[in-house]
Amino acid sequence: MITASENTNGIASETTPTTTISTTASTVDANDVNGTSQTTTTGNANEAMKEITMKQLYEQSTQYKYWRFTQSALDDMRNKLNDEVIASIKEGDNVPEDFEFVNVAEELALMGYYERRIVQIFKHWKLPSYVSATAIAYMKRFFLENTMVDYHPKDVMLTCMFLARKTENYLLAIEDFSSVLKSPAQPILNLEFLVCKSLRFHFTVHHPYRPCLGFFYDMQAVADSIEKLQKVYEKALTLIDTSLHTDLGFLYQPSQIALAALKMACKEESYDFEKYANYKFKSNESTSQKYNETLFPILKAIEKALTEDPRCHEGDKLALKDIDQRLKKCTELANSPSNLSKRKRIEPNGDDDDDDDDDERLDKRAKTDNDNSE
């Protein structure tokens, strides 16, 4: 299903969040630690102690390994799902002549509406921004594999919110969750399995908030005015909030988005970003060249998305309502008897099942073994 896109994101090591926040972990010389392993005399131990850099550490994350795409790969996946579902609905004989199916752009607009609901509700519950960001990421990942015709984004939203509260350590009992949101509990729980499977059980999502804080600390080293910098930082945080509604989280690394947001915020607050860039990335000719060739274009691209992507803004209510009605019609058509009978069905877990209860089955087997031996 998911293939990591080839190296769309170049630079990372200098900008990974932990580099700037943690001093203890990153200042230890790699060779020193390697030295430790040499005393163990065995090859295995040596291998075990190979020092890994902060960049490699991020590259081990499931986000980097499995949830990184190029824009065209994302478009392809979404178009393919959309085509598939439309084709299967058309197999039924009850599709109105001039029916207008929901296209990918419309689906994304509708998802944008529910993304903003997540932010609203979590804000009301006074949860930190990263909890919203995680729930939104779950929903976005879910719809790379599943279609809105089968699973309405509102239902998915609720389950993603419930799950994100748990994975981010803000568990709320299901009865409280469902009563506050006035939505029955069982459907929320029922979807949890499928959401987890669609996420491939990758629950950790890295967001730009933490690296942004790291950069904020780091920028203080060359700041003329901490008050002004504080304003820049706050502005950058709102830009990161906006970025959650785009595809940037699939395309770039959190630290890159954070830095681009700070760069933009500097512009808006007329604060000198170049001074920091010179200090951090352009200390000599070779780093300077690397910055200009790799990081700078990435920052530019992120900036462009944050200014031009229509999903940065709330959609038109009437248009969204229309999309939602057509989506519901699609679901209805897809589930009509004439359509269902023509669609091949794959039952979950098949029917070859012999371990309904593993314990019982194994106990039985153990008993037979014993019987034989007595």
Next chain:
Amino acid sequence: MASLRNHAEQHNNQVYKDYKKDRKVGEGAYAVVYLGTQLSTKKVVAIKKIKIGQFKDGLDMSAIREVKTLQELRHPNVVELMEVYFHKTNLNLVLEFLESDLEMIIKDKSIVFMPGDVKHWMLMTLRGLDHCHRNWILHRDMKPNNLLLGKNGQLKIADFGLARDFGDRNRPSTTQVVTRWYRAPELLFGAKDYGYGIDIWAIGCIFAELLLRNPYLPGDSDMQQLDTIFKALGTPTEADWPGVSSLVHYVQFRHYPKTPLRLLFTAAGADTLELLESMLIYDPNRRISAREALLHPYFFNKPRPTPLENLPKHVRETPEAAKLKRKADTLGA
């Protein structure tokens, strides 16, 4: 709704079909562990089955914590989570299988530990833990039976059911973590903003246990645990541990003097005791980190860590031997 379009479901089924459970090897409060086989590779695995059905809030927090952290951690000294799949209403974690654990070895009094053995076990434990901490993950349940040992002698940290991320301020954490004997004093005093130090304290206790072959600080209750700690290491004052008296559950204890470690650990070298002592420093901010511990002279001085293949192994009783023993017992009775 099952349909042709359900890619996630299909993937899950593929994974499910690749594993077979062979026999039950353990049962915990919320999970059953099986020995199993990956059919495509014939590899022996451990399958931890978590019954979701019994949890009213859906997927339970321990399962989430374990899956969330292990998915991100790949290290020779951390147990590998190979796959995760749902079957019926159960969540199954496929983990690499390891024969025994450090607790079994410690309890097996037929085995004599050499200083190099202890050194290598400590080295592997600290490497695994350092990797967790660098990923901002606290284990929160370090104890000998969560340190698994493979056939080749390799040690791996397991059981991440209590693990969580740390490093963000304003995120209070529960103090009801870590098995009591290995619980750091700041947890016992109710500190909610603890960090890597709680895992290091636990490793200090394990280190001591490896040297003594007995639990170092076995308390019967939380209060008694503190008393046991203070009896062994002296009652801390504000000077040793700034801020201790303002912790939520702080109570004044009777004053025990500090006894030098060498009185108890008579056979241990000076570098050993120095490292042990730095893991058991009261002030969590001054307690040694995993990274610093790895750079401690103890690991560079002689004796060298015993090569993996020469480390003591716990020989598991074969079913045949057990049967004979049972028979002998019955005859005896």
